[in-house]
Amino acid sequence: MEAVNSGSGGIYFIDAPGGTGKTFLISLLLARIRSQSNVALALGNSCNSTRRWANCTFCLEITIKHANQRNTNLQHIQK
Ligand SMILES: Nc1ncnc2c1ncn2[C@@H]1O[C@H](COP(=O)(O)OP(=O)(O)OP(=O)(O)O)[C@@H](O)[C@H]1O
Numbered sequence: 255m256e257a258v259n260s261g262s263g264g265i266y267f268i269d270a271p272g273g274t275g276k277t278f279l280i281s282l283l284l285a286r287i288r289s290q291s292n293v294a295l296a297l298g299n300s301c302n303s304t305r306r307w308a309n310c311t312f313c314l315e316i317t318i319k320h321a322n323q324r325n326t327n328l329q330h331i332q333k
Pocket of ligand 1: 271
């Protein structure tokens with residue numbers, strides 16, 4: 255929250271065993287940040303978590319493509 259409040263922003267990684275509260279923590283952080291009209295995105299590095307977050311957060315149904323295609327998409331976004 256300090257990164258948000260100071261305006262610096264950032265990218266943060268949460269890595270912990272299953273069932274330890276990652277989703278719970280991220281949900282709280284997203285709610286807090288968005289309640290202040292700021293922007294926060296949560297992404298997962300596995301197919302299951304990515305699908306779940308995309309569905310919950312963006313109300314989208316997405317299909318996870320092959321890793322090489324994802325890399326291509328990321329490069330496109332960065333242009
Ligand atoms: N601080 C907390 N207070 C109360 N309940 C919590 C807290 N953290 C986690 N929980 C509860 O513990 C359970 C597991 O939490 P959560 O789903 O966030 O874990 P996770 O690390 O995202 O798991 P997974 O990697 O399997 O998706 C949930 O039912 C959640 O509501």
